[in-house]
Amino acid sequence: MTESEALSWPSVADLLGHHPYADVVLIGAGLNERSLTPGRCDLGPKALRAVLPRFSTYDVETGQTLDLRVHDAGDVPLKAVTPADGFAPVRDAVAIQESRALTILIGGNNAITRPGVHGIGLARAGLLTLDAHFDLRDTDQGLTNGNPVQALLEDGLDGARISQIGLAPFANTRRAHDKAKAVGISVRTARECREQGAAVVVAQELARLAALCEVIYVDFDIDVIDRSQWPTSPGARPGGISVHDFFDATRVIGAHPKVKAVDLTEYDPSLEIGDLGALTAGRWLCELLAGFQGR
Numbered sequence: 576m577t578e579s580e581a582l583s584w585p586s587v588a589d590l591l592g593h594h595p596y597a598d599v600v601l602i603g604a605g606l607n608e609r610s611l612t613p614g615r616c617d618l619g620p621k622a623l624r625a626v627l628p629r630f631s632t633y634d635v636e637t638g639q640t641l642d643l644r645v646h647d648a649g650d651v652p653l654k655a656v657t658p659a660d661g662f663a664p665v666r667d668a669v670a671i672q673e674s675r676a677l678t679i680l681i682g683g684n685n686a687i688t689r690p691g692v693h694g695i696g697l698a699r700a701g702l703l704t705l706d707a708h709f710d711l712r713d714t715d716q717g718l719t720n721g722n723p724v725q726a727l728l729e730d731g732l733d734g735a736r737i738s739q740i741g742l743a744p745f746a747n748t749r750r751a752h753d754k755a756k757a758v759g760i761s762v763r764t765a766r767e768c769r770e771q772g773a774a775v776v777v778a779q780e781l782a783r784l785a786a787l788c789e790v791i792y793v794d795f796d797i798d799v800i801d802r803s804q805w806p807t808s809p810g811a812r813p814g815g816i817s818v819h820d821f822f823d824a825t826r827v828i829g830a831h832p833k834v835k836a837v838d839l840t841e842y843d844p845s846l847e848i849g850d851l852g853a854l855t856a857g858r859w860l861c862e863l864l865a866g867f868q869g870r
């Protein structure tokens with residue numbers, strides 16, 4: 576029997592719940608301390624969950640219906656916790672989900688990426704970032720949201736197993752770029768995404784990493800999106816990648832069999848304009864799940 580759609584529809588929120596044997600798990604990781612621009616990224620997990628009832632499970636463009644289950648593992652307690660102190664709890668929250676095909680970590684600032692990568696196993700992992708920034712600042716003043724990639728290099732992650740996509744002009748230093756090149760990071764700029772399509776660039780880099788690594792971790796620092804379409808991160812700038820490109824790239828990432836864990840970082844709901852940010856973050860989850868279901 577078909578249920579009436581007079582007042583409601585099957586929504587993406589209905590996919591989340593207590594599903595211990597689901598292939599996909601969602602974990603809130605609202606780490607907010609030591610952001611270079613102080614904000615409220617701790618509000619990200621709650622804002623994302625709250626918007627999901629507004630998304631139908633049906634994709635009119637592909638005819639696909641999302642019918643998978645997502646285990647909601649709740650939030651890692653990270654209130655007033657620094658990146659250094661949050662390292663073990665976030666790493667362990669990811670590691671304990673080893674049996675899942677895909678772990679989705681909802682930040683929180685970009686400092687969650689380092690423990691996220693450790694959670695799937697540093698020695699076997701590659702890292703792909705969609706980010707306007709290198710996040711290669713020095714660590715001598717401590718861990719921040721500006722140095723997770725630098726910290727991972729210092730932990731022993733081989734630079735050749737890192738791809739960074741969406742780098743923005745006049746938002747990074749020559750020193751960071753030189754550092755990236757010196758350690759063998761594959762650097763792909765926002766212009767390359769615009770001219771070739773971010774999904775194409777992402778597919779190339781996933782193929783490159785897949786040849787080198789057992790599993791891939793993807794950091795979606797959502798400030799990679801053009802600021803006119805994503806004002807909801809302190810670091811977003813005009814000239815970033817389009818939201819269409821971001822969604823297309825997300826679906827490609829969700830579909831890749833070696834992508835074991837992803838994070839969404841730098842979503843700061845206190846910068847919200849209307850509900851633009853929430854609806855963009857919600858669509859990101861839809862695209863990720865649609866890609867995954869196609870594996």
Ligand SMILES: [Mn+2]
Pocket residue numbers: 685706707708710720796
């Ligand atoms: Mn970042």
